[in-house]
Amino acid sequence: xxxxxxxxxxxxxxxxxxxxxxxRRVVSRxxxxxxxxxxxxxxxxxxxxxxxxxxxxxxxxxxGKIGYSGNIIMxxxxxxxxxxxxxxILNLPVANPEFTKEKLFxxxxxxxxxxxxxxxxxxxxxxxxxxxxxxxxWAERANQEYYFIxxxxxxxxxxxxxxxxxxxxREIDGIEILEDVTIVELLTKxxxxxxxxxxxxxxxxxILFRAKxxxxxxxxxxxxxxxxxxxxxxxDGVAMAYRAGAxxxxxxxxxxxxxxxxxxxxxxxxxxxxxxxxxxxxPFTIRDNFGNSLNIPEKIVKLSRGNKLSKLVSTYYLGxxxxxxxxxxxxxLFYDYSENSLSDxxxxxxxxxxxxxxWHKHGYYNGESLDEVEKMxxxxxxxxxxxxxxxxxxxxxxxxxxxxAVKGLFVAGEASSGVFGACRIGDGLTEMLCQxxxxxxxxxxxxxxxxxxxxxxxxxxxxxxxxxxxxxxxNGKNPIKIFKEIRKxxxxxxxxxxxxxxxxxxxxxxxxxxxxxxxASLDCAAPEYNNQWLRAIEAENLLVCCEAGIRAAIERKESxxxxxxxxxxxxxxxxxxxxxLFSKYDNDMKMETRKPKITKxxxxxxxxxxxxxxxxxxxxxxxx
Amino acid sequence: xxxxxxxxxxxxxxxxxxxxxxxxxxxxxLTLMDVxxxxxxxxxxxxxxxxxxxxxxxxxxxxxxxxxxxxxxACLAIANEYSELILxxxxxxxxxxxxxxxx
Numbered sequence: 001x002x003x004x005x006x007x008x009x010x011x012x013x014x015x016x017x018x019x020x021x022x023x024r025r026v027v028s029r030x031x032x033x034x035x036x037x038x039x040x041x042x043x044x045x046x047x048x049x050x051x052x053x054x055x056x057x058x059x060x061x062x063x064g065k066i067g068y069s070g071n072i073i074m075x076x077x078x079x080x081x082x083x084x085x086x087x088x089i090l091n092l093p094v095a096n097p098e099f100t101k102e103k104l105f106x107x108x109x110x111x112x113x114x115x116x117x118x119x120x121x122x123x124x125x126x127x128x129x130x131x132x133x134x135x136x137x138w139a140e141r142a143n144q145e146y147y148f149i150x151x152x153x154x155x156x157x158x159x160x161x162x163x164x165x166x167x168x169x170r171e172i173d174g175i176e177i178l179e180d181v182t183i184v185e186l187l188t189k190x191x192x193x194x195x196x197x198x199x200x201x202x203x204x205x206x207i208l209f210r211a212k213x214x215x216x217x218x219x220x221x222x223x224x225x226x227x228x229x230x231x232x233x234x235x236d237g238v239a240m241a242y243r244a245g246a247x248x249x250x251x252x253x254x255x256x257x258x259x260x261x262x263x264x265x266x267x268x269x270x271x272x273x274x275x276x277x278x279x280x281x282x283p284f285t286i287r288d289n290f291g292n293s294l295n296i297p298e299k300i301v302k303l304s305r306g307n308k309l310s311k312l313v314s315t316y317y318l319g320x321x322x323x324x325x326x327x328x329x330x331x332x333l334f335y336d337y338s339e340n341s342l343s344d345x346x347x348x349x350x351x352x353x354x355x356x357x358x359w360h361k362h363g364y365y366n367g368e369s370l371d372e373v374e375k376m377x378x379x380x381x382x383x384x385x386x387x388x389x390x391x392x393x394x395x396x397x398x399x400x401x402x403x404x405a406v407k408g409l410f411v412a413g414e415a416s417s418g419v420f421g422a423c424r425i426g427d428g429l430t431e432m433l434c435q436x437x438x439x440x441x442x443x444x445x446x447x448x449x450x451x452x453x454x455x456x457x458x459x460x461x462x463x464x465x466x467x468x469x470x471x472x473x474x475n476g477k478n479p480i481k482i483f484k485e486i487r488k489x490x491x492x493x494x495x496x497x498x499x500x501x502x503x504x505x506x507x508x509x510x511x512x513x514x515x516x517x518x519x520a521s522l523d524c525a526a527p528e529y530n531n532q533w534l535r536a537i538e539a540e541n542l543l544v545c546c547e548a549g550i551r552a553a554i555e556r557k558e559s560x561x562x563x564x565x566x567x568x569x570x571x572x573x574x575x576x577x578x579x580x581l582f583s584k585y586d587n588d589m590k591m592e593t594r595k596p597k598i599t600k601x602x603x604x605x606x607x608x609x610x611x612x613x614x615x616x617x618x619x620x621x622x623x624x
Numbered sequence: 625x626x627x628x629x630x631x632x633x634x635x636x637x638x639x640x641x642x643x644x645x646x647x648x649x650x651x652x653x654l655t656l657m658d659v660x661x662x663x664x665x666x667x668x669x670x671x672x673x674x675x676x677x678x679x680x681x682x683x684x685x686x687x688x689x690x691x692x693x694x695x696x697x698a699c700l701a702i703a704n705e706y707s708e709l710i711l712x713x714x715x716x717x718x719x720x721x722x723x724x725x726x727x
Contacts, residue, residue, distance in 0.1 A: 040677070062677075064676060064684070064686070065686070068677065068679075068683075068685075068686070069677040069684075073679055074679060074681075074683070159683060180676075180677075201676055202720050202724070230677060230678065230679050231675060231676060231677065231679075231680070232676060232677050263653055264654070265653040265655050265702055266681075268680055268681065269681055366679075366681045366682050367681055367682015367683060367699070368681055368700065478669050479669075480664055481665070484665055523669055523670045526633065526634050526635050526721060528634040528672075528720055528721045529672045529720050529721045529722075530672070530721075531670075531671070531673075531675055532669050532670065534675075534676060
């Protein structure tokens with residue numbers, strides 16, 4: 001017998017209403033607030049703090065633990081601002097003022113293949129010194145130390161970056177905090193935010209939030225089996241915003257980077273890139289499964305090795321080698337350090353630990369021992385490294401105030417789109433902090449001029465039916481299997497190197513899964529920590545993101561940034577410096593296009609043979 | 625590998641043990657998170673274990689559970705080091721469902 005949803009658990013009242021499922025009665029708690037900040041990482045926390053400073057009543061709701069939910073804890077690099085502000089605003093004598101705001105702006109636009117909305121880049125450049133100064137104050141009071149490198153970049157660990165956020169929250173009174181609660185739907189009336197619906201993950205209880213404004217800061221989406229993010233990157237906020245009437249852009253761009261495949265228990269660790277970035281005196285050769293070098297031109301190695309451009313370069317070369325059947329048994333290529341002498345290796349590790357022992361137990365990266373990895377490098381055994389995904393460039397379209405197409409809905413951090421265009425070399429941490437700050441200020445200003453609008457009861461009922469349908473469905477597919485199929489579909493058709501044929505096939509499968517998830521059913525009736533229920537909701541969100549991403553990738557018949565087409569390898573500036581926009585139109589996804597917003601740098605014309613040739617073009621005059 | 629999970633059903637409030645057979649290749653190290661994912665995806669999708677907001681690399685410290693009598697993180701503990709696994713909710717915490725606990 002199929003289990004019946006345990007309504008008694010979340011409907012502690014009149015059982016006679018069970019038949020008609022009066023949804024208002026399924027709500028266990030109602031929380032009234034002004035600004036609901038959704039997320040547990042840099043953007044949500046800074047938004048909450050800055051809104052509260054403007055005397056707004058703020059509630060922050062995190063799917064996990066504040067500071068430990070979201071991608072900030074996965075950080076392996078750092079965050080930075082322009083060197084001029086580093087010297088003049090942060091008073092750092094070691095900052096390099098030659099790397100000015102103008103240079104930072106110019107770099108981001110070029111790194112983004114001119115697809116950045118330049119008003120968003122300006123916001124990033126202009127606001128980042130203010131929030132960096134504030135954040136470093138929290139860090140100091142939380143006893144966190146960073147390693148400074150010019151022009152003005154701070155290197156640390158995930159935990160060392162999350163603790164200042166907790167400190168910042170401690171220093172301000174009045175913010176209501178809910179942890180382990182996932183927001184699953186936004187509520188609107190006439191395209192204006194009225195609140196949101198959440199689920200307490202442990203109890204399964206439904207919480208109704210009534211709010212004037214919502215800040216979505218829930219991160220991006222990762223539909224691939226190889227990724228190095230926290231487990232929550234299922235596009236929840238992006239898809240909710242889309243359903244509420246917001247527009248999605250740049251969804252075809254998902255950033256990959258070199259990531260561990262061995263030892264098998266460390267798969268998903270970013271130690272290969274952390275080594276490359278921090279042990280620059282330890283060169284390596286990348287080899288295929290037959291031992292042959294990938295022959296990455298020396299000038300490309302020189303341009304990218306040890307800096308963040310290497311993420312794109314590695315994705316390009318490793319991706320093509322994998323596509324050509326040259327990968328090892330785990331799907332990766334091989335980093336060979338044998339050209340280094342024993343003393344070079346010892347010195348490199350000494351220098352690495354000298355820097356990283358501040359944040360990690362000696363011999364460890366995060367919680368994992370590096371013993372086996374070190375042994376392989378010392379014994380000249382190549383390390384199998386793959387490309388795993390870390391960051392979605394696409395998301396909700398916002399302006400420089402973090403406003404969306406829905407009144408009262410603000411989006412910040414990775415869930416937004418626009419700053420980095422088609423490729424991110426700039427810092428995701430800086431993005432989350434400066435956009436969070438701006439969203440907090442803008443949402444507080446909005447609330448001061450706005451009256452709260454009552455939630456629409458009919459909409460609440462509709463949304464609740466959608467959330468609870470999985471308990472009522474019978475003989476549907478298992479959501480956990482559907483989630484696995486999404487990943488398999490995206491690995492095969494939407495992954496590193498794309499073709500029109502594979503993308504079309506992936507889209508057809510995604511559309512089938514989209515239908516199947518609606519009828520998915522659960523094998524367990526308990527609402528308490530019901531993995532199938534949570535996965536079903538996440539799968540529904542992820543499918544929205546995948547559909548938009550794949551549709552855009554099909555239309556974009558060129559290569560640009562991290563969108564690499566085998567059938568269209570060239571960068572086509574004449575036809576494709578356009579953004580694909582997606583909005584909800586009845587039950588369909590409507591697609592439109594527009595040019596990126598330009599404030600300073602004009603758009604180039606012509607074609608380049610590949611994304612690599614784009615960077616080598618002297619006319620680009622790219623120098624970070 | 626034989627994996628016994630000591631489960632808890634919050635509806636009936638009953639504890640019970642369930643046994644699973646999980647394929648483990650000796651030279652390919654699996655974490656307990658891999659084992660639980662395998663069971664969830666292939667054998668029984670009703671098992672609850674920490675899967676939300678987890679980092680998989682020993683950073684967040686959320687996936688605590690009891691492994692053959694010792695408290696471990698599911699993302700760091702290596703399954704291959706055991707001949708048989710008995711997984712239980714972490715001691716001293718309130719059991720929510722199966723292996724999920726809270727303070």
